[in-house]
Amino acid sequence: MKIIETNSVPNEEYSALEQRADYIPAADLISETAPDSEIFRSVLRALLAPSLKTIVGPRGCGKTHMMRYAWITCLNDQTKPFAVYVSFNKYYRLEPLLVSRASPPDEFHAWSLGLVILATYGSLDFIGKGNSDVPQLETTFGLQKSKLESLIAALERNQPLSPEEVVLSRLITVTKVQQLLEAASSIAGRKRTVLLLDDAALTLTPAYLIELLDVVRALKTSTIAPKASVYPGTTEYSPRFHTGQDSTDVFVWTSVEAEEYATSMDQIARCRFLDFDQLPREIIEIFRFAAFGIPRAYLTMLQAFKENPSKYTQSKVNQVIEAHLSARLAEFRSLSTKVPKLAHLLSTGEQILNGMVKAIKDSNVNRDIVQLTVGVPKEDLTPIVHRMFQLLIEAGLIFDAKEVKHGTPERIYRRFIPHGAALLNNRALTSNDAGGTLKSTVEAIHARRAKHPIRKKLEKYVDVPSALGELDFALPPCPRCGEKRVNETQKFCVNCGTQLVAVSTFDACMNVQIEKVPGLTEFQIRQMKNDLPQLQTIRDYLAMQNPVAELLTVYGFGRRRSTRIADVLLSFVDDFLS
Template identity: 50%
Template structure:
């Protein structure tokens, strides 16, 4: 959506001058926190350097294009080298330190203002994508301070953050320093079908030839995420299936499995959230079961139920954080609060993922032999007036929500969970305890375990490059492609694809 906004601004002279910048590689700076006393200062400079480089790209892509004059000692090559060395955790030489020291909020504001004048626009908007920095709270505090400082009378920064893992700075106040704008289209929205089909009709070549019932099922299962709809349509058309119903069922199940796997990965990326992730999946399953029971009771009456109402009194900070993680992973939609008079009848409404509902036939009949036509008809029913209202403890009696808490990192030596946050030595093996590093865990991943590589490619790398075992070995090389090109059968195109697969895995793991 930010890229789309950038394109709209570029092509419409009545809109602001826009700069799009992504911070999706911020986690490569995580090791600096434990190895450099000036890690936050270097991160600060890295953010500003990224913004200036993106400003230059925007100027070159603008219509008509123009140039950004960098003041000494800043140069394009110097900024690119500084960003590259910082993301590779390489030491900075004297020239790079001069570049870092020359970067400031005021200088960035002045450069954007100069570019805005050249573009002939009255205002500027800074679109900061992948800006949640969820896995490094120390950097997040610094980043939000940068966002707050960049804001001026003619410059508006916009940052994409997540509801579950983003932790804001004590200096950053939502409502005063920022305005939250949700961008997720609710599946209950009257214009939902038109929005999703409008995008698909533009992006999918054979969209109009797709059977109407298939479009309804996949559109519903996409749960308000256009990219999910496009992906499932593509998978359906490429799939080898005997019937449309078989193809739809398989496509939806694979999509749901991928979403659940992404949600579970949050527990690995942020170890303290592991217990909330585990409990969240059980709560999601319980909510889906309750909706299935409700729909079986009202089936044939022309109504369908998608929503569960949770009494606000049950939403302790930890339980609310658990739901926020489900929302962040796209498995639950927060449909805000509804009041029915007394405080005990104030409910927070949640809609579980539509693919999850379809996977257990919670809509359109509970039997295993139901047809796709029945499900499509049920999807078209009116929504029930009130959500399912039932205590969470009754929905998931196997989860003790009262004692739910954040997880403590395990011992790196014997993997025994620590007993207290202040514990310094493992009570099982006696080793000194250190905080877990997601970046280090990612780097220890064996190249043989990275999905996307063929069996033959893995075997060739293992045989001919014995020193290239883990992602740490791969990222440590300044030119890994040069080593891969020495392998028999690895040409330039195949080597480039392998490098893209490995870099893509790292970025996805840490995103």
């Protein structure tokens, strides 16, 4: 269990379990993994298979953890393929190149393929071949590690490339990377390579996403098998990349109704919390259900419960679940800032979620059989409505329980389960129990399920039924006359001719007010306003040459607290633009 501790202050808790697999050292990842669950084994088999796979799932479901686990186990086992793990989570730093450079796709190719080359050198270094064989590869292919690092740094900082870096960027081709991977695999004594491409869903820069998926498809050979992790909702595939033909989807998310759900989630928690089995069983049952199949959420809630100062168990549980649900909804709503065109889909999607929770609550009044599932007629799921549901799935707010047929003539319904925390927060499982006690909640979680889902037209779940018929992408209007845009690629207003500026996710993030960043306390915000009035936005923070030193000038801020605030702000940027 990884604990990060900083100075404690009144009404603040700074102990935090490290749930993100990105930050867990490789040496600890294996011991903190529960590999015996069926979902884990099936995904691991897909990651090691000699074919192109897209690993699909919402944030926090374990895609990164599984990829890094596969990478480490491959390199430690001579009988497994050679593995290369690459993360593209800093792709947003290249977004400004789309408007400032003449050939952004070429520079993006150099960046993405450069990362693959550096990761290949890193895998060889991991198995002890770094000092002897990597220099030989650098010489053979003319791709020096230090020069690649300088090129990537220059691209991520939007700096002009030197003549030497321009030449290097043109040397990096798909063919050369394939040849290098083949050579590295041979050095490692392996017959084939699995290329684990994490955070490949470049959802905030569709132009780059299309380019990357083309690169992924091009890298595939009989001995090189790329695996790309993507999201179910915001990932827009290239016209040349066809899931089902070029790749096979592997869904990484366990339903709360799955037989192995409790065992799998508890195995994960037991690896991270040494005192897990000492926690009250009712608490474990409730948080496991509220986590809704997302391991990171389960760990976060267990940690929050342990740190909550309240003396009353019921109150602590309610506070933790409410805070978790609020955070999930805030993350879902934030997509409208990151991808403005999705604003209408997001607002209507939240209405759908609330309507489903209410329908389940109404259905569970005075019943011994608990209803969890809502059925939507398949004909209601038009392409734009389907996209809306995919966004809800990506945020982990509803689970797709697939299709079912009912009635004569047969009608096909798509079944969905709303988020467990939303059901618990609204007491939708225990409608006949005004108090919603821990005991009655656990009994409802384990109660026999209704045979059939709630079956209603989709329009029954929204406040204004016509909203579904009007559902469409939201594009920013002309800043001069307010005329609506026709499409995303439109350059000039059709009404007044004003040049239209593309909406930048990067700029939207930079303009976020510091006081709006989640994770900062009222005390911290107040002190920063008083002593650092120039620190207004994320842009202001990133412009500081030494942010921690600046924070140390604030009254009441020591080094640990300043470091903690810096971590919160940088994590916000990473999460916003990931």
